[in-house]
Amino acid sequence: MRGIWLYGVTPPLPRMPATEGVAGEPVYPVESSGLTAIVGSVPLAEFAEEALRRKLDDMASLEAIVRAHHGVVDALARLSVVLPARLGTLYRDDEAVSAMLAQRAPALSTALRRVTGRAELGVKAYARPRDPGAAENAAGNAEGNPAGGEDTPGMAYLRRRRAQLTAAEEAQRKALADADCVHAALSRAAVAARRHRPQDPRLAGKRERMVLNGAYLVDRRDLTRFADTVGHLTGRYRDLELELTGPWPPYSFTVEEAG
């Protein structure tokens, strides 16, 4: 039994990308209503829901599938313009793919027009580890008993500790507020913007806490200008570390956001 794995939807293409799919299969077009679905035929024993879920639980096969899916989507983005499909969208046969295209044609065409000539850039912001001196200063300022009495060593310690915690909370709040400002500024430099959930620091391979995981849809001719904006914001928000990724196929801008 085989299923049809969807990579993305494009306008009619002059040729297929040479990139192989998630099962090492060649990809081919299914056309309907002036749209093209780029698909591959994969064995259901390996890629149907339960089997796929098991594969995605395994680091090595997860990475292989994700990179293969992205490989095709990225090749399509380079060739033309693509609405990437979410990983794991499977159909019974080509007719089902064709029916989906016909049924969703108006929405898909609108979405395709929206991303044409544009690319997605990612900007992640991390809260820089605080200068230990700042915490000491905060603690120092809180030194002394406001009641004017003698501090026991225990009380002094507690007072200092509380001041350190307050300073840490304050830094955390400031990082989040700065991240909102950065996102707002980047949104103004983009056609559309959205925020992904911040990544787990261990998955991101960072010690610092991620405070912004943004995606921005940018006109191709403005890509460099957008990167300059990121550079400018890096200089302005010193407590944040900004990281630019992309250009990506427009993964984050294929769904019309409701509200």
Place this chain on the structure above:
Amino acid sequence: MTSPQARPDQQIALVDLLDRVLATGVVVTGDVTISIADVDLIYLSLQALLSSVRPGGPAPASAARGQSS
């Protein structure tokens, strides 16, 4: 594709890819479609995997709790 970055040789981070291929992308639903909806589940298993391959890492359960606070 022209890149504003000067790091074309660098491999894309898996976690950045996961953000995009799992949590976004055009969702074409219908009775013929099987789709991975449970993104949290995949992220959680990935966390468990990572902490199991990194010696000295915290237990997955406590790490997950720490993240959500």
